[in-house]
Amino acid sequence: xxxxxxxxxxxxxxxxxxxxxxxxxxxxxxxxxxxxxxxxxxxxxxxxxxxxxxxxxxxxxxxxxxxxxxxxxxxxxxxxxxxxxxxxxxxxxxxxxxxxxxxxxxxxxxxxxxxxxxxxxxxxxxxxxxxxxxxxxxxxxxxxxxxxxxxxxxxxxxxxxxxxxxxxxxxxxxxxxxxxxxxxxxxxxxxxxxxxxxxxxxxxxxxxxxxxxxxxxxxxxxxxxxxxxxxxxxxxxxxxxxxxxxxxxxxxxxxxxxxxxxxxxxxxxxxxxxxxxxxxxxxxxxxxxxxxxxxxxxxxxxxxxxxxxxxxxxxxxxxxxxxxxxxxxxxxxxxxxxxxxxxxxxxxxxxxxxxxxxxxxxxxxxxxxxxxxxxxxxxxxxxxxxxxxxxxxxxxxxxxxxxxxxxxxxxxxxxxxxxxxxxxxxxxxxxxxxxxxxxxxxxxxxxxxxxxxxxxxxxxxxxxxxxxxxxxxxxxxxxxxx
Amino acid sequence: xxxxxxxxxxxxxxxxxxxxxxxxxxxxxxxxxxxxxxxxxxxxxxxxxxxxxxxxxxxxxxxxxxxxxxxxxxxxxxxxxxxxxxxxxxxxxxxxxxxxxxxxxxxxxxxxxxxxxxxxxxxxxxxxxxxxxxxxxxxxxxxxxxxxxxxxxxxxxxxxxxxxxxxxxxxxxxxxxxxxxxxxxxxxxxxxxxxxxxxxxxxxxxxxxxxxxxxxxxxxxxxxxxxxxxxxxxxxxxxxxxxxxxxxxxxxxxxxxxxxxxxxxxxxxxxxxxxxxxxxxxxxxxxxxxxxxxxxxxxxxxxxxxxxxxxxxxxxxxxxxxxxxxxxxxxxxxxxxxxxxxxxxxxxxxxxxxxxxxxxxxxxxxxxxxxxxxxxxxxxxxxxxxxxxxxxxxxxxxxxxxxxxxxxxxxxxxxxxxxxxxxxxxxxxxxxxxxxxxxxxxxxxxxxxxxxxxxxxxxxxxxxxxxxxxxxxxxxxxxxxx
Numbered sequence: 009x010x011x012x013x014x015x016x017x018x019x020x021x022x023x024x025x026x027x028x029x030x031x032x033x034x035x036x037x038x039x040x041x042x043x044x045x046x047x048x049x050x051x052x053x054x055x056x057x058x059x060x061x062x063x064x065x066x067x068x069x070x071x072x073x074x075x076x077x078x079x080x081x082x083x084x085x086x087x088x089x090x091x092x093x094x095x096x097x098x099x100x101x102x103x104x105x106x107x108x109x110x111x112x113x114x115x116x117x118x119x120x121x122x123x124x125x126x127x128x129x130x131x132x133x134x135x136x137x138x139x140x141x142x143x144x145x146x147x148x149x150x151x152x153x154x155x156x157x158x159x160x161x162x163x164x165x166x167x168x169x170x171x172x173x174x175x176x177x178x179x180x181x182x183x184x185x186x187x188x189x190x191x192x193x194x195x196x197x198x199x200x201x202x203x204x205x206x207x208x209x210x211x212x213x214x215x216x217x218x219x220x221x222x223x224x225x226x227x228x229x230x231x232x233x234x235x236x237x238x239x240x241x242x243x244x245x246x247x248x249x250x251x252x253x254x255x256x257x258x259x260x261x262x263x264x265x266x267x268x269x270x271x272x273x274x275x276x277x278x279x280x281x282x283x284x285x286x287x288x289x290x291x292x293x294x295x296x297x298x299x300x301x302x303x304x305x306x307x308x309x310x311x312x313x314x315x316x317x318x319x320x321x322x323x324x325x326x327x328x329x330x331x332x333x334x335x336x337x338x339x340x341x342x343x344x345x346x347x348x349x350x351x352x353x354x355x356x357x358x359x360x361x362x363x364x365x366x367x368x369x370x371x372x373x374x375x376x377x378x379x380x381x382x383x384x385x386x387x388x389x390x391x392x393x394x395x396x397x398x399x400x401x402x403x404x405x406x407x408x409x410x411x412x413x414x415x416x417x418x419x420x421x422x423x424x425x426x427x428x429x430x431x432x433x434x435x436x437x438x439x440x441x442x443x444x445x446x447x448x449x450x451x452x453x454x455x456x457x458x459x460x461x462x463x464x465x466x467x468x469x470x471x472x473x474x475x476x477x478x479x480x481x482x483x484x485x486x487x488x489x490x
Numbered sequence: 491x492x493x494x495x496x497x498x499x500x501x502x503x504x505x506x507x508x509x510x511x512x513x514x515x516x517x518x519x520x521x522x523x524x525x526x527x528x529x530x531x532x533x534x535x536x537x538x539x540x541x542x543x544x545x546x547x548x549x550x551x552x553x554x555x556x557x558x559x560x561x562x563x564x565x566x567x568x569x570x571x572x573x574x575x576x577x578x579x580x581x582x583x584x585x586x587x588x589x590x591x592x593x594x595x596x597x598x599x600x601x602x603x604x605x606x607x608x609x610x611x612x613x614x615x616x617x618x619x620x621x622x623x624x625x626x627x628x629x630x631x632x633x634x635x636x637x638x639x640x641x642x643x644x645x646x647x648x649x650x651x652x653x654x655x656x657x658x659x660x661x662x663x664x665x666x667x668x669x670x671x672x673x674x675x676x677x678x679x680x681x682x683x684x685x686x687x688x689x690x691x692x693x694x695x696x697x698x699x700x701x702x703x704x705x706x707x708x709x710x711x712x713x714x715x716x717x718x719x720x721x722x723x724x725x726x727x728x729x730x731x732x733x734x735x736x737x738x739x740x741x742x743x744x745x746x747x748x749x750x751x752x753x754x755x756x757x758x759x760x761x762x763x764x765x766x767x768x769x770x771x772x773x774x775x776x777x778x779x780x781x782x783x784x785x786x787x788x789x790x791x792x793x794x795x796x797x798x799x800x801x802x803x804x805x806x807x808x809x810x811x812x813x814x815x816x817x818x819x820x821x822x823x824x825x826x827x828x829x830x831x832x833x834x835x836x837x838x839x840x841x842x843x844x845x846x847x848x849x850x851x852x853x854x855x856x857x858x859x860x861x862x863x864x865x866x867x868x869x870x871x872x873x874x875x876x877x878x879x880x881x882x883x884x885x886x887x888x889x890x891x892x893x894x895x896x897x898x899x900x901x902x903x904x905x906x907x908x909x910x911x912x913x914x915x916x917x918x919x920x921x922x923x924x925x926x927x928x929x930x931x932x933x934x935x936x937x938x939x940x941x942x943x944x945x946x947x948x949x950x951x952x953x954x955x956x957x958x959x960x961x962x963x964x965x966x967x968x969x970x971x972x
Binding site: 099102103121124125128132133134136137138140141145146147148149150151182183186189192196198199212213215216218219221261319323324325326328341343344346347348349350351353354355356360 | 514537577581604606607611613614616618619620622623624627628629630632633657665666668669672675676680681691694699700702703768801802805806807808809810824828829831832833835836837838
């Protein structure tokens with residue numbers, strides 16, 4: 009299975025590097041089969057992947073071509089974080105992001121909201137209404153500290169799709185993935201400990217480390233294959249790392265899916281150094297490819313992977329239904345969950361359980377997968393069109409966020425200030441780093457329908473970036489003066 | 491206002507001490523007015539309080555009498571905890587309590603569940619169903635990190651009843667009071683710090699301290715007037731106490747309401763030693779007297795009181811709608827809330843906001859106040875009737891828990907083991923102490939209707955206590971052998 013993906017990656021990197029330009033013919037199936045020593049079918053599979061990602065167009069009788077209208081920005085560079093543990097900053101910037109303007113006219117490209125306006129969510133709302141009317145007042149009852157059993161059974165059933173074999177007893181329902189992650193960290197680490205973390209990485213995770221008085225060791229991360237295993241190994245040799253935290257599937261903000269062999273290598277490394285892995289799989293079900301990728305947890309042989317996830321991105325964030333499969337840390341995690349918030353709110357659990365059991369969750373996923381893939385392509389195209397030359401863009405394989413690296417020493421804080429007046433908001437890159445790196449990056453959300461309004465918002469961002477660059481002489485630092 | 495309460499307390503203590511026996515006539519209004527130098531109205535008010543608490547019965551033309559059928563157990567003794575900070579144990583026992591048997595035939599006298607079967611909660615369920623059907627899918631949306639504004643406005647409005655003047659901006663909605671308390675502790679304390687805590691005290695709080703690696707300094711607490719201020723002052727002089735945590739109103743498990751002048755004295759003490767107070771007011775609205783008592787927060791002049799509360803006991807625990815008014819600690823608490831679980835689930839917030847706004851909350855409270863008062867009296871009577879001589883019982887002024895001190899060096903762990911076979915469960919006293927004291931105490935819940943089945947359960951508990959005492963020769967330790 010990995011052969012054709014490897015090949016697809018190889019060809020796509022050649023396209024990215026400009027070896028095959030827009031409109032040019034790509035090598036024939038036969039040639040590639042010969043060069044790479046793989047079957048014709050494997051090459052065909054690889055091309056189908058490239059076709060799906062818009063990198064190759066088939067022409068009957070003539071083979072595959074790079075799309076003529078394609079002006080592709082290169083991938084973001086792999087971050088080179090300083091390889092030493094640091095204290096976490098950036099809380100003020102995260103607050104900035106949270107204090108988002110709720111006026112309807114503001115285009116929120118900065119937040120992590122999924123599209124919740126789709127008709128496939130209707131059955132969920134119907135279930136919620138029905139549960140409220142149940143004669144046993146089920147909504148009002150306090151539930152088992154591990155969560156509603158019916159829901160845990162459904163989550164266990166779904167986990168098969170990511171290659172896991174979990175049971176209801178292995179799971180604890182949490183108030184969103186945020187509680188799962190913070191509970192995992194508190195259960196495993198003590199103040200002063202070092203956590204190795206993919207960089208860039210989810211800002212909520214950074215703040216968890218900060219609040220628990222931990223140090224983050226940021227590991228450089230490739231925008232296509234994920235955390236750099238060589239850098240991670242070096243770090244594990246040099247530092248007393250207490251846990252590894254990362255998002256292997258449909259990563260936020262980069263959008264990559266770690267190839268399976270790298271996942272396995274990571275697990276082996278964790279075993280060798282005897283370190284637990286805290287896996288955030290919140291976007292895992294939103295892979296643009298079907299079937300969804302395997303979780304790290306599915307490779308876990310000795311219960312060292314703590315799997316954290318949630319329905320906040322796949323279904324709706326307002327439900328706050330997340331979960332954790334803590335492996336060997338179950339007793340500690342259960343204690344932390346009990347003291348942190350007690351049981352989780354009952355009604356959304358019952359509703360989500362019903363939503364999954366009746367098959368509505370999978371129907372909904374099918375729709376969202378297509379929608380997010382389409383929206384992502386559209387958003388990338390707009391960024392290519394409206395942003396200054398030198399801009400680099402991620403190629404998300406899942407989820408609904410795009411990572412954009414702006415040219416030069418750009419500081420996006422100034423950018424967001426200017427965008428505010430134009431009713432647009434983006435997420436500053438520096439909140440995705442413990443040490444406040446990625447000041448020249450932004451994250452864009454493409455969950456919602458790519459309307460003309462969204463296009464204009466992206467255009468505004470691109471133009472404002474251009475203006476700021478001109479103001480500062482092209483490559484100077486556009487800082488906030490301090 | 492405090493004059494008549496003081497007098498009521500004075501008379502009630504005389505009755506407790508046996509100065510006025512069952513059926514005896516109490517001093518006349520005129521006599522008391524003369525003796526205590528207070529107005530006739532004040533004495534009449536005091537007698538009305540005693541009448542409400544079932545301690546005095548008026549007979550036309552003859553004055554007030556102690557109820558003839560009253561066989562009152564003495565109050566529990568004030569705990570004498572060792573005055574040094576200790577690490578918290580008892581997590582295994584708390585788990586024991588949580589792992590409660592959900593079979594319908596089991597009478598749960600151990601849990602902290604309110605009665606959620608009452609008709610006054612119907613409008614809440616109707617609101618939940620209606621909100622689920624809203625065309626804007628409000629239930630699915632992620633909300634402001636501080637919580638739904640409409641709810642915070644209602645909580646602020648209600649806070650006037652406890653003497654506070656809060657605004658929506660002062661409040662953060664949490665996942666139950668448990669999250670409010672744990673967030674407060676994390677925002678204020680660092681590992682190794684000492685927290686002064688009323689003893690006995692809510693077991694969830696003890697476990698919060700344990701999980702945050704803090705030490706508890708248990709302060710002896712009077713079953714009628716609350717935390718012993720003299721002992722607290724000594725502790726503050728001797729130890730670097732980082733925070734004081736207590737439940738001043740309708741205390742769990744003791745049921746007392748701290749008199750206002752003691753509340754004020756406590757606030758002054760906290761000011762003098764410059765220590766924050768973390769107030770748990772979860773049962774405050776369930777005072778058996780109307781209007782409800784003032785919160786400590788209402789005496790707070792310099793924002794040092796962190797008020798934690800919830801609708802889990804007043805409305806329903808399954809909603810997980812709590813809140814915190816963190817005073818000067820708002821920025822830190824907001825950070826901890828963000829990292830701990832992100833925003834709180836939306837739909838229950840909207841439903842509770844509507845429930846309050848339409849006046850249904852106050853109607854519900856009026857009903858529950860009466861019900862819990864009546865149930866509490868009934869439960870006390872049963873304990874008096876069915877438990878061995880020497881048993882001591884609290885006199886709850888609010889909430890729905892009764893604290894029972896069994897005679898001798900009784901260990902309630904053995905008791906609960908025997909009760910399990912009889913389908914009854916009580917809460918072991920030792921989980922209400924950081925150091926595992928109160929092994930000879932149990933807490934009984936009287937929220938639900940005092941049916942024949944409940945009476946039989948109480949009888950079983952009393953009989954089993956008696957049997958255990960006989961087995962061990964009356965006053966020997968009935969331990970679990972380790």
